[in-house]
Every structure is written in C-alpha cells, then in structure tokens.
Amino acid sequence: LSPSLQTRIYIENSRKESWSLTDEQTMVSCKSTFLSLNSTFLPFWLLGLFNNGSYVILLACAKSISDGGTALVFLALVVPGLTMKLSAPYWFDRVGYNKRLMMSTAFMTTSFMIVGFVSAHTYDSGSETKTKWQLFGVAFASLQCSLGEASLLALAGKYDSCALKSNEAQNDGNKKSGNITAYSSGTGLAGVFGFAWKVILNDWFKLSFSATVVLANVLPVSYWSTYWFYFREELQEKMVMDLREEEDYVLQEGYDEDGEIPVAISETSSLKGRMNGIDDEDGVEMYQNITKERVGEDFVEDDNIDGGTSLEDNPTEQTGAVRHINDNSIPSSSQSYIQSLSTTERLRLVLSLWPYMIPLFTVYAAEYALQAGTWTAIGFPVDEKESRDQFYAYSNWLYQAGVFVSRTSGAFFTAPMWVLWLMPFLQCANLIFFYAVATTHFWYNYTLLIPCFYVGLLGGAVYVNGFTRINLDLPVETREFALSSASVADTFGIVFADSVSLFIQSCLYQANSIDGAAVQCPVGGKN
Numbered sequence: 001l002s003p004s005l006q007t008r009i010y011i012e013n014s015r016k017e018s019w020s021l022t023d024e025q026t027m028v029s030c031k032s033t034f035l036s037l038n039s040t041f042l043p044f045w046l047l048g049l050f051n052n053g054s055y056v057i058l059l060a061c062a063k064s065i066s067d068g069g070t071a072l073v074f075l076a077l078v079v080p081g082l083t084m085k086l087s088a089p090y091w092f093d094r095v096g097y098n099k100r101l102m103m104s105t106a107f108m109t110t111s112f113m114i115v116g117f118v119s120a121h122t123y124d125s126g127s128e129t130k131t132k133w134q135l136f137g138v139a140f141a142s143l144q145c146s147l148g149e150a151s152l153l154a155l156a157g158k159y160d161s162c163a164l165k166s167n168e169a170q171n172d173g174n175k176k177s178g179n180i181t182a183y184s185s186g187t188g189l190a191g192v193f194g195f196a197w198k199v200i201l202n203d204w205f206k207l208s209f210s211a212t213v214v215l216a217n218v219l220p221v222s223y224w225s226t227y228w229f230y231f232r233e234e235l236q237e238k239m240v241m242d243l244r245e246e247e248d249y250v251l252q253e254g255y256d257e258d259g260e261i262p263v264a265i266s267e268t269s270s271l272k273g274r275m276n277g278i279d280d281e282d283g284v285e286m287y288q289n290i291t292k293e294r295v296g297e298d299f300v301e302d303d304n305i306d307g308g309t310s311l312e313d314n315p316t317e318q319t320g321a322v323r324h325i326n327d328n329s330i331p332s333s334s335q336s337y338i339q340s341l342s343t344t345e346r347l348r349l350v351l352s353l354w355p356y357m358i359p360l361f362t363v364y365a366a367e368y369a370l371q372a373g374t375w376t377a378i379g380f381p382v383d384e385k386e387s388r389d390q391f392y393a394y395s396n397w398l399y400q401a402g403v404f405v406s407r408t409s410g411a412f413f414t415a416p417m418w419v420l421w422l423m424p425f426l427q428c429a430n431l432i433f434f435y436a437v438a439t440t441h442f443w444y445n446y447t448l449l450i451p452c453f454y455v456g457l458l459g460g461a462v463y464v465n466g467f468t469r470i471n472l473d474l475p476v477e478t479r480e481f482a483l484s485s486a487s488v489a490d491t492f493g494i495v496f497a498d499s500v501s502l503f504i505q506s507c508l509y510q511a512n513s514i515d516g517a518a519v520q521c522p523v524g525g526k527n
Helices: 003-014 022-033 037-060 070-090 097-119 127-165 167-172 178-204 209-231 233-247 269-275 280-295 315-319 333-339 343-351 354-377 385-411 417-440 446-473 476-486 488-511
Strands: 250-255 262-266 322-324
Touching: 037 070, 037 097, 037 127, 037 178, 037 209, 070 127, 070 343, 070 476, 070 488, 097 127, 097 209, 097 233, 127 178, 127 446, 127 476, 178 209, 178 385, 178 446, 333 476, 343 476, 354 385, 354 417, 354 446, 354 476, 354 488, 385 446, 417 446, 417 488, 446 476, 476 488
Parallel strands: none
Antiparallel strands: 250 262, 250 322
C-alpha cells in the first residue's frame, strides 16, 4: 500500500462505518459559503505574503538585532512557533478563524513594535538588555507566523475542498488545490519581499533599523484587512443564510403507507442521485441511520423522529410539510468530527500523517542546514568575510526565488507520492554536494548560484505538493485538522537544522582556516 493510502485507511477505520452526509453537506457549504477560485486566489496569495513577510523581515535583520548571536535570533523565530503548532491539534477546533487571525495580527504588531522601539532606546546596562527585549519581540513574530500558517493552510484547504466538490471541477477533471497553491506562492514571494524590505529601506534609503521595523506595521494592517474583507466568519454565515433562501434547501418530511416510519428526502439533486438504485424501504432505514449517527437528532425539527405524536395529533405531517433546516443544525463536518475525538485519538491521527510529514521535515532540515551551515563558509576568496557575506546574500536571494517559482507550480501540476518522497533525498544530496564544494573547492565560482536556485525549487515543491496531497487524499472531515497539524513538520526540520548547522559551519570554518565559529567542530582539532 502507498503511504497516502495507509493514512486514509487509518482515518476511514476510525470513522463510523455508516453512509455519511458529509459530501452532501460539503456541497451545500460549497455553494453557499465560499467564493469562486478566481475571487479567492489573490486574497490567499496576499495572506501568504503578509503572514510570512514578518518572519523574513526579522530574519533579514538578524545581524542588526544580535551581530554576534544570529543563531539566537533564528531560534527565537522558530521555537515559540513550534510550541504553537504542537498545541494546535488540541484547541484549533474550539477557536474560530476570526479569533485566531486576530491573535496572529496582534502578535505581528506586538513583534514589530517591541523590536522597533527597543532598538531605538539606549540602555544604561548595555546592549545585552536590549538584545533580550528584541529577542522577546522576535518570539511574537514566531508565534504569529506559525499560528497564521496553520490556520490559513486549513482555511485554504477548506475552500479547495469545495472547489473539488463543484460540478465544474468534476467536469473539467480539475483536481488541483488552487487556494493552497495561492497561499504557498505568497509565502514563497515573502522570502524575496522580506529581504528586499530591509535592503531598500535600511541599506538604500538609509532609514534607521528602528524605522525600518516600525514601518513594517503596514503588514498586520493589510493582513487583517484582507482576511476580514474576504473570509471572516460573519460573512460566511450570512452567505449560508442567503443561499438557503435562494436554493430552498429543505427537507420534505413524509411517512410510509403505515404512517409509522418517518421519511426525509432531500430536494437537492446530488442526494437524489446517491439514493438511486436503493429501494424505498431500504432508503428510509438508511436515511434514519444517517440522520441519527452523522448529523444528530436535531437535524429535522420534528419530535416524531423518535416516536412522538401520532399523525392524528399532527395532521400537518400527513401533507409532507416542508421545513427549513435550522441554521445550527448542520455543523461543520470537520469541526464536529474532530471535536468528537479524544486527545489520544487526535494524537494518533497526527501520527498517521507521517507519509506527508517526513518529506516536509527532511527537506526543511536539509535546506536550512545548507543555508545556515554550508553557504556561510563559501566565498571568492573564502578567507575574506566580505566575500563570504556576499555569496551568502546572493545564494539566499536565488534560493528564495526558487521557492517562489516552485510553490507557484502547484497551479499547474500535483506531484505523485513517489515524487514527493524523492525530492527530500535530492535535497540531502544537495547538502552533501555543497559541503564537498566548501571543503574541496572543486567548483568554486558564482555559477554555484544555479544549484542554489535548484535548492529552492525542491524545498518549495515539497511544501506545496505535501499540503496539496493532504487536501486531495484525506476525507473532507479531517482535512482542516490535518493541514494544521502537518505544518509542524517543517518547523521541526528548521529547529533540527539550526542546531546541526552550528557544527557544520564550525567544521567548514576549520577546514578553511577561518576564525569566528560559535562552537567547536566535533571532528578534528580546535578552530
């Protein structure tokens, strides 16, 4: 069995073995709640840009925050976010998107304000106190980026699920997750945008570091405005109510010839299609089980469902009276299913996502070890700090460009699982290649920027295809949960790489007789 099929089998086995209204409810939600892909692609793209832009701006400013301890800045940008993502599976279903995105916006603003204003203040006790406060501010950016990423990936998957259910998508054979691609593409451009923000304002226009960071508060304003205008929950609820009136989505109630068995027939054509080929008596029993097991006793506002008043007591029922479904009677299939799981079951569901999380972890670990380890020890010539800094800047620019291109590629194709697993191994090969370059100099000029671009292509491709495959492979009621939960894998990879890269850099400095490594290489003599 393929890894994705194993995951799906696990999830299917954990669900009730009954025919589900999930697809029907999802179709209704698709028609009523969500906008077309053409109107949501740009908003999701902008949200990806704004969400990760704050992270990259502070990453680009790492040396300004702590010149001798950039690794501390990297850790402050990752560890708090890792904690956020680890906790997400156990509370996201109880906190709506409005509140989560509001929290994310507040975290972003707090981060910029703390880092910006603290950097403009002179402390009597020296720069150590300033650095601690700035790292505290950076930690808020980490929380913001992780909370926003986990939430927005799930939201994009929610919209894509509806696109995949629509008749137009089915007729066209379109199985791509356009909104996940849009968000991923935006995060890819955030890398270029963040470094450009620092270079243009701080280096070219000579604005102070404090002003450069404080002016970045335009991002949280744009971030919240984009979400509120297109995706706020209140707008979705209003659209649900409007469409129910327009399409007259109702349940028509009736009884069999003995007047004893309640019958509920959906007026929507898709449910009729699903009932084709089923005898009336079997269909009645099936619908009763569906209503009770999957939706709840309140799905139809009728006490007779459980054997209440007779037909004589309620003559209205004899005519098959039409009633609208209560607005609260169709819960989100994803939310209701996840809320029914225990903590242990949620953990098992997260662990079952290993076919997608292992590639994400591996590719991120390899590429961040490349960035923070091998690329810091390459320069032409290598013994000049300015040359090393120049190559590091150029290599990261090309890397970010590759990430942007490949994360946008999800709009054109979706990689099969074997390709998703192949790409992390290719990235590990890139790590070995650049380590050999840094030690032997067998290829040593600026044409090395070409494979740097290739590193970005692989990293971005695993990201967009990993989350796209989750949204295509898994049942609809687990997709939002899975997208939020699986995003912890890339953060784990970054934390691992940040730790390992300290020793990679140290060993490469030792091999090239360069001073200044933060730790001692575990192999060979001292630096």
